[in-house]
Amino acid sequence: MALISGLVGCFVVWRRLSYYGESIAHSSLLGAGIGILIGIGINFGVVFICLLFGILFLWLQQSKALSSDTLLGVLAHFALAVGIIVISFNKIKIDLHAFLFGDILTVSITDIWGMYIGVLIAITLILSNWSSLLLVTLDEDLAKSEGINPLYVNILLTTIMTIVVALSLQIIGLLLITAMLIIPAATARRLVNSPEGMVIVATLIGIFSVVFGIYLSVEMDLPSGPSIVVVSSILFFVSHMFGLIAKNE
Amino acid sequence: MNALISAKNISVIKSGKNILNDVSIDINKNDFITIIGPNGAGKSMLLKCLMGFYKPNIGAIKTKPNLKFGYMPQNLDVIKTIPMKAKLFITIKKKFDKISLKKVISETQIENILDKQLSFLSGGEMQRVLLARSLLNNPELLILDEPAQNLDVSGQTLFYKLLQKIYSKRGLSILMVSHDLHLVMVSTKQVICLSNHICCCGKPQQITNDPKFLSMFGKDMAEVMAVYQHSNKENFENN
Incomplete structure (x- = not known):
């Protein structure tokens, strides 16, 4: 998970998608509720609803009548509200606390295999479309003029983000997923001078944050998700402080 | 018919508004066409249609098979958030050989800024880098959308000289949207005034006398043009 969050996080930072990541995370609660309700399980429910959310957003965005952040604000909170209602049905027993803040103890062996497969798929998709993704990030019209369909690339990126959100949900929790995406990438931004470099450094920071965060949570009996986010945030502040000092010298 | 791109009577209607109305345009080999017009006149939409990004509701666009064109956008808006050297930007997702890369770099005079980060480039440097990228596949047609809009006057002059x-x-052929008609007067061969439909078109010196041009841009603009026309007269007579 740490492997992929740095990679995807870079695109989130470059394309200013952090609010979009937040929204996908919001809609995952609805996904989990529906997944249990119709008996396909939490993971499939989350992937299904988040993908639906992403496609709905891309479709509505085409009309350009509303700005993206307004549109996301409507969709995300609609999904969240319906999600809470679905979960409040008596039949569903769900640990809302674990869902919001993440609980590594709820992860089973099957989940871990699911994560391996999801990460592998996401990394393969990104690396095999690397230059197209980069070009669409820079300028959609420029990409079009060179025969790339930005809509296809955007759907791809939405899919990958959905996979990542679904994977991180159990460990990090809904409220902090976006942090896991953007903090390592934002930390890396000051330290590098190429997009590839940013991805590598962000991934390393992501891995370190997850490993050290989980170590802290085990040793000091802290919740896992917040520990990971605190570790990566400290790295962020340290890197920016060094950046400022280096600038002044 | 040997036009690179030929649009016949195209109209674009979007949410009830007639953005392009019965526009016909031929781009031939070695043309230098400048499109001018007020904001909302459909200039960018016309470019989009000609490049095949947008299908007009009425009319047909014929493009020469395997036409190689280069497109230069106004600017990039993510350059602050993404770390990238100019050299990498020019070559992403491009098929090219070393010789054409070298040629493009010297043509656009960007030898010294190749290793600079995109976010540190000045306006003029960025425009040259964008131009370099659009030239890398040796295009037959170059399409530019207000290429010098973010530059100061001397930067604009330099850019148009380079172009x-x-x-x-x-x-090659050039199709350009530009408001700086007084600066491109010398270079451009044909001017098209677009205001959802083609108001008038012709050689630059003809167009400044056209009553439709006068009503669209006012007399002041025409007088400014006239001044440039006098100073450039010799150039035109030589053509």
Whole structure:
């Protein structure tokens, strides 16, 4: 998970998608509720609803009548509200606390295999479309003029983000997923001078944050998700402080 | 018919508004066409249609098979958030050989800024880098959307001089949206005034006398043009 969050996080930072990541995370609660309700399980429910959310957003965005952040604000909170209602049905027993803040103890062996497969798929998709993704990030019209369909690339990126959100949900929790995406990438931004470099450094920071965060949570009996986010945030502040000092010298 | 791109009677209607109305345009080999017009006149939409990004509701666009064109956008808006050297930007997802890369770099005079980060480039440097990228696949047609909008006057003059040089050296065709008509007067061969439909078109010196041009841009603009026309007269007579 740490492997992929740095990679995807870079695109989130470059394309200013952090609010979009937040929204996908919001809609995952609805996904989990529906997944249990119709008996396909939490993971499939989350992937299904988040993908639906992403496609709905891309479709509505085409009309350009509303700005993206307004549109996301409507969709995300609609999904969240319906999600809470679905979960409040008596039949569903769900640990809302674990869902919001993440609980590594709820992860089973099957989940871990699911994560391996999801990460592998996401990394393969990104690396095999690397230059197209980069070009669409820079300028959609420029990409079009060179025969790339930005809509296809955007759907791809939405899919990958959905996979990542679904994977991180159990460990990090809904409220902090976006942090896991953007903090390592934002930390890396000051330290590098190429997009590839940013991805590598962000991934390393992501891995370190997850490993050290989980170590802290085990040793000091802290919740896992917040520990990971605190570790990566400290790295962020340290890197920016060094950046400022280096600038002044 | 040997036009690179030929649009016949195209109209674009979007949410009830007639953005392009019965526009016909031919782009031939070695043309240098400048499109001018007020905001919302459909200039960018026309470019989009011609490049095949947007299908007009009425009319047909014929493009020469395997036409190689280069497109230069106004600016990039993510350059602050993404770390990238100019050299990498020019070559992403491009098929090219070393010789054409070298040629493009010297033509656009960007040797010294190749290793600079995109976010540190000045306006003029960025425009040259964008131009370099659009030239890398040796296009037959160069399409530019207000290429010098973010530059100051001396930057604009330099940019258009460079464009003129590339035009005459490479013998390619240029289609450009630009408001700086007084600066491109010398280079451009044909001007099209667009205001959802084609108001008038012709050689630059003809167009400034056209009553439709006067009503669209006012007398002041025409007078400014006239001044440039006098100073450039010799150039035109030589053509």
